Amino acid sequence: MADELLRASGLESGYGGVQVLWGADIAVAAGETVVLLGANGAGKTTLLRVLMGLMPAWRGTITLDGAAVTHETTDQRVRRGVAYMSELGVFPDMTIADNLRIGSRFAPRAARAAAIDALYARFPDLAGKRRSLAGSLSGGQRKMLGIAKALAGRPRLLVMDEPSAGLSPLYVAEVLAVLGRFRAEGLALLIAEQNVAFLDLADRVCTLERGRTVFTGTTAELHANDALERAYFGLT
Ligand SMILES: Nc1ncnc2c1ncn2[C@@H]1O[C@H](COP(=O)(O)OP(=O)(O)OP(=O)(O)O)[C@@H](O)[C@H]1O
Ligand SMILES: [Mg+2]
Structure with a gap:
C-alpha cells in the first residue's frame, strides 16, 4: 500500500481468559479514511484498544510507518502521530x-x-x-x-470509537461534516461504527464479525456483496 501509516495483522486479544479478537487485519494509508463496521459485541472497541496499546495483543503485529509498535506503550504510539477518541471522548x-x-x-x-x-x-x-x-x-x-x-x-491518524453514539441524526450530520473537512486537509481516519452514514466518508470499509475481519473493500464492493449488504443495510 502506498504511504502505509498503520497496519495490523492477525491480531488476537481478549479479557482475562476470554478471547475476543481471533485474527483481525486492518491497514490505513496516509490520508485515507477506513470505516470499521461491526455489530454490537463484534470486537470493534477491543480492536481499537489493542491498536492503541491500551490492551496487549496476544498474537499478531502492529506497525506504524513500517516500524513495529506491537509492544510500545500508548504514549509512544500517540507520539508517532496517532490520536484516539474513545466513545466518551x-x-x-x-x-x-x-x-x-x-x-x-x-x-x-x-x-x-x-x-x-x-x-x-x-x-x-x-x-x-x-x-x-x-x-x-x-x-x-x-x-x-x-x-x-x-x-x-x-495527529496524522485519528482513531475514533463510534463517534455517532448517543447523538441525534442532526448532530451525526454535523460530526460527519466536521470530519469531512479534516479529511480533506489530509487527516487519516479509522472510525469504528455501526451507523452506515459514516460510509459516506470512507475510502475503504472493513467488517468485523466475532473478532475476525471478514471483508475489506470499497463501499461499492460492500454493496455488491448480497450477504453483507443485507447484514449492514438491512435490505432484503
Ligand atoms: N472489560 C471487558 N471485560 C470482559 N469482556 C469484555 C469487556 N469489554 C468487552 N468485552 C466483551 O468483548 C466482546 C467485544 O466487545 P467490544 O466492546 O469490543 O465490541 P464492540 O464491537 O465495540 O461492541 P459495541 O458496538 O457494543 O460497542 C463482547 O463480547 C464483550 O462482552
Ligand atoms: Mg464498542
Missing part, C-alpha cells in the same frame, strides 16, 4: 481548555498554544466556553470537544 470534570491542553500534551511545547487557538477558530462554540466544564456541554458539543481534543496533538 472527553474528561467531563475538567474544563474545555484543560481537555484541549491534555490533548496537546505530546505536541512540541512551542506549538501547543497555536494548535489550541487554531482549534478554537474551527470550533467557535467551544471558544466561548473555554472555562466551562466539559460535562456541562450538550452531547453534540461534547463530541466536537472530543474531536478537538484528539486533534490538539496534531
Whole structure:
C-alpha cells in the first residue's frame, strides 16, 4: 500500500481468559479514511484498544510507518502521530481548555498554544466556553470537544470509537461534516461504527464479525456483496 501509516495483522486479544479478537487485519494509508463496521459485541472497541496499546495483543503485529509498535506503550504510539477518541471522548470534570491542553500534551511545547487557538477558530462554540466544564456541554458539543481534543496533538491518524453514539441524526450530520473537512486537509481516519452514514466518508470499509475481519473493500464492493449488504443495510 502506498504511504502505509498503520497496519495490523492477525491480531488476537481478549479479557482475562476470554478471547475476543481471533485474527483481525486492518491497514490505513496516509490520508485515507477506513470505516470499521461491526455489530454490537463484534470486537470493534477491543480492536481499537489493542491498536492503541491500551490492551496487549496476544498474537499478531502492529506497525506504524513500517516500524513495529506491537509492544510500545500508548504514549509512544500517540507520539508517532496517532490520536484516539474513545466513545466518551472527553474528561467531563475538567474544563474545555484543560481537555484541549491534555490533548496537546505530546505536541512540541512551542506549538501547543497555536494548535489550541487554531482549534478554537474551527470550533467557535467551544471558544466561548473555554472555562466551562466539559460535562456541562450538550452531547453534540461534547463530541466536537472530543474531536478537538484528539486533534490538539496534531495527529496524522485519528482513531475514533463510534463517534455517532448517543447523538441525534442532526448532530451525526454535523460530526460527519466536521470530519469531512479534516479529511480533506489530509487527516487519516479509522472510525469504528455501526451507523452506515459514516460510509459516506470512507475510502475503504472493513467488517468485523466475532473478532475476525471478514471483508475489506470499497463501499461499492460492500454493496455488491448480497450477504453483507443485507447484514449492514438491512435490505432484503
Ligand atoms: N472489560 C471487558 N471485560 C470482559 N469482556 C469484555 C469487556 N469489554 C468487552 N468485552 C466483551 O468483548 C466482546 C467485544 O466487545 P467490544 O466492546 O469490543 O465490541 P464492540 O464491537 O465495540 O461492541 P459495541 O458496538 O457494543 O460497542 C463482547 O463480547 C464483550 O462482552
Ligand atoms: Mg464498542
